[in-house]
Amino acid sequence: MKLSKEKLNDALVLTVEGRLDTTQSDAFEKDIIQILDEGEQKIILDCSGLNYISSSGLRIFLIIQKKMMGIGGQFSICSLQPAIMEVFDMSGFSMIFSIHPDLETALKQ
Amino acid sequence: MIKTNRLSFRIIIRVLIITTSLFVVILLGYNYYTSKIIREATKENAIELAGNLAGRIEQILQPMEKIPEMVASTMELGLIHPDSLDIILQNILLRNPTIYGAAIAFEPDYFPEKGRYHMLYAYRENDKVHSVILGGDNYNYFYMDWYQIPAIMQKTYWTEPYFDEGGGNTLMATYSVPFFCTRDGEKRFAGIATVDLELHWLTDMVNAIRIFDTGYAFMLSRNGMAVTHPDRTMIMNKSIFSNAEEWGAPIMREIGRELIRGESQFRQYTLPGRPKLWAYYRNLESNQWSIMVVFPDREMYASLRAMNTMLIFFILVGLILLSLILSGVINRLSKPLVQVADSARSIAAGNFNVKLPQITTRDEMQELRDAFAHMQRELSTYLINLKEATAAKEKIESELRIARDIQMAMIPHTFPPFPDLPQIDLFAMLKSAKEVGGDLYDFFIMDKDKFCFAVGDVSGKGVPASLFMAMTRTLLRTIADREKSPALIMESLNRSLAFNNESNMFVTFFMGIIDLRTGILHFSNAGHNPPVLLSASGEIKAFDISKSIPLGLFEDFVYTESSLQLKPGDQIFAYTDGVTEAENKSDELFEEERMFSILEQQRQSSPRDMIRLMSIAIEDHVGDHPQSDDITMLTVAYNG
Known part of the structure; x- marks a missing residue:
């Protein structure tokens, strides 16, 4: 798992790459909480490089979503790989998150 | 102890090798230069000895040579009356005790009145001097060496030594001087004046010379004949050339030729089958005889050898002492090593308080000891920490085992669970990746004829997941007492779980309720993998389920439910993603396709066999790779 961030216009784009399984999710959670504490209003999570996600990983996505809803901010996910999209669909998470096919579309929101 | 002995042994061997090589080099050098010096000194000594001897002999020979020379010159002056010659000769003998005999011999018919031969000879016999007139057909002196050679050469001549048999019975040599007279105005050879020299004194003089133990000197005549020799049988009997032949030693012949040429030499030579010899030889000036000094090489270097023996003895003693x-010294220096090694063994055996040797030498040994002491302290601390950590870990593990027992006790695992309900056959299995896990299944009878079953998967694994699972399972039973439709139960469950869910844990959940009288199944799903329906007709497919989110996220979420009519022989296979996502060491997943193909093969099997075989297939796939997620399977068979 590799997490990087970049400021594009008014949005903070986080890019996550690799696998987000149970063993990696603790480190991922720490990084995310640190970023959330900075109080960004618009966060886009670019998942083009994410090729596996466990339920622990999904939980962290939920943490971001709830936190952003709490401060009236905006959180969206983009570029999900088909297998990951399937996980989102099956677990009903695609109903919870704002999901975009690519970063451009996500930035326009 | 053995190790230190070997250390000192190795050091000593190295030191000995170095010192011994050094000594050998020094000894060889010493030996080389000393031999050279000894050789030079011996050469000087031999030259001097031979020179002295030659001088002493010359001192005797030279005055003697004067006598016939004077007789000859007197004869040439014609001052002596021929008849008084015998008196003169007798006088010569009386005044010169070293002279054995003296003669004057004239040319043939020199005095016509005295006949063809005329020779006067004076000699000693029994301490008296006699004189005779010699010459005649029985004593034809004209052809004798002492006469003929100086007469032809017209110069003085020393004869070869000869043994005068019948006369003095002694070894002698003769010195001849020719004299001339003037007749008819012409200088003519007139005769020979001689003296005879007895040679025994020469033998004594030469034999008196000793060099080292067995070294000796001898004299050879002009022809290489032995004039003197310590072995008297050689005298006048053997020549250097005859010996060369006899002993098979060409070197002797070479030496003989050099002697005749009058050369002097200090040289080493070897006779066949004899030890190495050294020789010095030189000529006598007056008669060309030669003096040769011979001594064995062994004796020349005897003193050096004695010195070497002594040196080697002292060196050996020195090396032993060293x-x-x-x-x-080494044993004393390395003693602490042995003690430290003993301490190390003691520590290895678990005795951390072993006392280390006290070392105050402020050297490497003390450094070693200090480092060792440091290691001892660190090791001791480390082991205490390790013990504590192990104890703590064991405690946690034991607690986890208990937690696991409690968790497993929460889910039913008596199969078949309802022997008196022929409509239902059922089997379930839960295998946690860690001691405790977040998967759950449950089933129970509601209101006598309703069978409720559920499968869930809490996000994450381990203790947090297990707590959330326990909460879910407890709430499910509580709520099922009150609510009777799956959607209502799910909503109620969700509300309770989402309330104050700070950690954002969630659980995907599927539950179904079968009306045992009608076979109608009501079910609801909260983001869980859709179970598989294995129809009695042979059709196998996943439940078609409307999307909804896992439990525990949003309190007010509305869950929907669906229903379908089960036929006798239908089976429902519910599972968690631990099945499809079981990983092997190449990170390959078990995959849904694989699961479906096994279900296809096993669709006629009992729920127990179906799950057992699925479990075996998963284990085969995973191999010895650690289990990545909790695995739960539940199969319900509806028999109608």
């Missing part, structure tokens, strides 16, 4: 001292 070894003993070194051994003592």
Whole structure:
């Protein structure tokens, strides 16, 4: 798992790459909480490089979503790989998150 | 102890090798230069000895030579009356005790009145001097060496030594001087004046010379004949050339030729089958005889050898002492090593309080000891920490085992669970990746004829997941007492779980309720993998389920439910993603396709066999790779 961030216009784009399984999710959670504490209003999570996600990983996505809803901010996910999209669909998470096919579309929101 | 002995042994061997090589080099050098010096000194000594001897002999010979020379010159002056010659000769003998005999011999018919031969000879016999007139057909002196050679050469001549048999019975040599007279105005050879020299004194003089133990000197005549020799049988009997032949030693012949040429030499030579010899030889000036000094090489270097033997003895004693001292020093120096090694063994055996040797030498040994002491302290601390950590870990593990027992006790695992309900056959299995896990299944009878079953998967694994699972399972039973439709139960469950869910844990959940009288199944799903329906007709497919989110996220979420009519022989296979996502060491997943193909093969099997075989297939796939997620399977067979 590799997490990087970049400021594009008014949005903070986080890019996550690799696998987000149970063993990696603790480190991922720490990084995310640190970023959330900075109080960004618009966060886009670019998942083009994410090729596996466990339920622990999904939980962290939920943490971001709830936190952003709490401060009236905006959180969206983009570029999900088909297998990951399937996980989102099956677990009903695609109903919870704002999901975009690519970063451009996500930035326009 | 053995190790330190070997250490000192190795050091001593190295030191001995070095010192011995050094000594060998020094000894060889010493030996080389000393031999050279000894050889030079011996050469000087031999030259001097031979020179002295030659001088002493010349001192005797030279005055003697004067006598016939004077007789000859007197004869040439014609001052002596021929008849008084015998008196003169007798006088010569009386005044010169070293002279054995003296003669004057004239040319043939020199005095016509005295006949063809005329020779006067005076000699000693029994301490008296006699004189005779010699010459005649029985004593034709004209052809004798002492006469003929100086007469032809017209110069003085020393004869070869000869044994005068019948006369003095002694070894002698004759010195001849020719004299001339003037007749008819012409200088003519007139005769020979001689003296005879007895040679025994020469033998004594030469034999008196000793060099080292067995070294000796001898004299050879002009022709290489032995004039003197310590072995008297050689005298006048053997020549250097005859010996060369006899002994098979060409070197002797070479020496003989050099002697005749009058050369002098200091040289080493070897006779066949004899030890190495050294020789010095030189000529006598007056008669060309030669003096040769011979001594064995062995004796020349005897003193050097004695010195070497002594040196080697002292060196050996020194080396032995050095070894003993070194051994003592090394053992004393390395004693702390042995003690530290003993301490190390003691520590290895678990005795951390073993006392280390006290070392105050402020050297490497003390450094070693200090480092060792440091290691001892660190090891001791480390082991205490390890013990504590192990105890703590064991405690946690034991607690986890208990937690696991409690968790497993929460889910039913008596199969078949309802022997008196023929409509239902059922089997379930839960295998946690860690001691405790977040998967759950449950089933129970509601209101006598309703069978409720559920499968869930809490996000994450381990203790947090297990707590959330326990909460879910407890709430499910509580709520099922009150609510009777799956959607209502799910909503109620969700509300309770989402309330104050700070950690954002969630659980995907599927539950179904079968009306045992009608076979109608009501079910609801909260983001869980859709179970598989294995129809009695042979059709196998996943439940078609409307999307909804896992439990525990949003309190007010509305869950929907669906229903379908089960036919006798239908089976429902519910599972968690631990099945499809079981990983092997190449990170390959078990995959849904694989699961479906096994279900296809096993669709006629009992729920127990179906799950057992699925479990075996998963284990085969995973191999020895650690289990990545909790695995739960539940199969319900509806028999109608």
